[in-house]
Amino acid sequence: MTSFHEFIHMGGFAFYVWTSYAIFALIFAWNVFQPLFHQRRVRERLARRSRGMPR
Amino acid sequence: MTPTRRRRLIFAVLLIGGIGTAVALGAYAFRQNLFYFYSPTQVAEGDAPPNHPFRIGGLVEKGSLKRNGMTVHFMVTDTAKSVPVVYTGILPDLFREGQGIVAEGHLNRSGVFVASRVLAKHDSTYMPPEVARALKRAHAREAAAARTKAAEAGAARTKAAEAGAR
Amino acid sequence: MKRVQRGEVAIPTSITRRLWAFFHRLASPRYFYELAGKLVPWLGWGTVLLLAAGLYGGLWFAPADYQQGDAYRIIFIHVPAAWMSLFVYVLMAGAGFIGLVWRIKIADVVAKTCAPIGASFAFLTLCTGSLWGKPMWGTYWVWDARLTSELILLFLYLGYIALESAIEDRRTAARASSVLALVGVVNIPIIHYSVDWWHTLHQGPTVFKLGGPSISLDMLVPLLLMTLAFKLFFFTMLLVRARTEVLEREANSAWVRETVTSQ
Structure with a gap:
């Protein structure tokens, strides 16, 4: 790669290359955020439960 | 139907459906298309x-x-x-x-x-175009060298034969 | 109390005994939870660095291919995703096996948390392969042995997830799904060797084959960087998921109640 235009253009295969990388980014993002949100939900649920429970 | 039961039912259906599809696809692919093509x-x-x-x-x-x-x-x-x-x-x-x-x-x-x-x-070889060209040139040179060698050997044989005839 | 435990395992001298002691401690949910919590940031930042290097190398630094031009750049996500989809499955089945035989809770947790990540890798493999197939082969999909067996791998992951979550009782769920995972292991060598055993449209192996990799070094290095990035990413997210799972499973123990209410 020598120029930004060349980089975007991907020798005419821009659609295939960039769609692949977009799916990759989405899947990685899902893999990061889904467990983090899930963990927060679980912690909140358990915290509520254990506050209502005698120690 | 309680939500838990409905969830179980959905999962059971998904499971059976999924495994069914997998087995069917497998059977289809490996019976008819074990060889994707003939030579x-x-x-x-x-x-x-x-x-x-x-x-x-x-x-x-x-x-x-x-x-x-x-x-x-x-x-x-x-x-x-x-x-x-x-x-x-x-x-x-x-x-x-x-x-x-x-x-x-x-x-x-x-x-x-x-x-x-x-x-x-496509083959499973990946290289930059310059390398591919260089390889091609090297092959061509090798082939040319082999041809000259063969020609020389041929000429030598004729010479020897001529000498023998004389 | 933790002090005393540490003192106890510090006594054995040989390395094997120490390793055993480590595994025994690892099997304790609390120790696992704490150790995983310490490892996650390191693995996470390692992933970020390796991904940055791999993407720069693959998308910018590496030259175009002599046959496929720039379309081959899909390799830098397709191949690591494919390798990882197999690796994660083997790990899942292995953990399931340990859970089945030795009834170690952490093994069940690891097996369960492998599944969604592995499924996402298999899905990514199929999507990117399809997008690579269209411009190069001339088709998004063919029913050849390699593509079909990878699709079956995705179904195995989904079947595992469905089965695991359909059964209420955790132990029964773990047992049943581990059996499914173990049955599915047959598919792993089929995927790997499909290109050698049968005529397929998919090409043969590039990196792991007799005579060494047939890929130029400035393409191989980004490929290996991306593979390492995928591996680190997997372990990071595995630990994050496993920690949540441990909290849920140990919800009634004192340390979990302390942990969740302290923040």
Whole structure:
């Protein structure tokens, strides 16, 4: 790669290359955020439960 | 129906559906398509199904490619046997002489494979174009060197024969 | 109390005994939870660095291919994703096996948390392969042995997830799904060797084969960087998921109640 235009253009295969990388980014993002949100939900649920429970 | 039960039901259906599909696909793929394509040798030996569409795979023989508008004629070869192929339509970018291809279609009475679809098979080698060109040049040089050597050896033999005759 | 435990395992001298002691401690949910919590940031930042290097190398630095031009750049996500989809499955089945035989809770947790990540890798493999197949082969999909067996791998992951979550009782769920995972292991060598055993449209192996890799070094290095990035990413997210799972499973123990209410 020598120029930004060349980089975007991907020798005419821009659609295939960039769609692949977009799916990759989405899947990685899902893999990061889904467990983090899930963990927060679980912690909140358990915290509520254990506050209502005698120690 | 309680939400838990409905959830279980949905999961059970998904599970059965999923496994069913997987097994069906597996059976389909591994019975009929265990070999995704037949080689020209297999076709020549009559292994390919007669009166049935099938796929043939091999290399496009060098020097055999003839274009006639949208129709192309070429030989597909596995270096042992070759089968003539005719195809009308759009070819993949990688299609060229010497390239591995897979063609779908059937054999006609005169032994020509009439393709309805042509797919390109690419090799598992990756390198920059400069390296590929350099390799090609090196091969050409080697071949030329081998030819000169053979010619020299031939000339030497003739000389020796002449000397012997004298 | 933790002090005393540490003192106890510090006594054995040989390395094997120490390793055993480590595994025994690892099997304790609390120790696992704490150790995983310490490892996650390191693995996470390692992933970020390796991904940055791999993406720069693959998308900018590496030259175009002599046959496929720039389309081959899909390799830098397709191949690591494919390798990982197999690796994660083997790990899942292995953990499931340990859970089945030795009834170690952490093994069940690891097996369960492998599944969604592995499924996402298999899905990514199929999507990117399809997008690579269209410009190069001339088709998005063919039913050849390699593509079909990878699709079956995705179904195995989904079947595992469905089965695991359909059964209420955790132990029964773990047992049943581990059996499914173990049955599915047959598919792994089929995927790997499909290109050698049968005629396929998919090409043969590039990196792991006799005579060494047939890929130029400035393409191989980004590929290996991306593979390492995928591996680190997997372990990071595995630990994050496993920690949540441990909290849920140990919800009634004192340390979990302390942990969740302290923040």
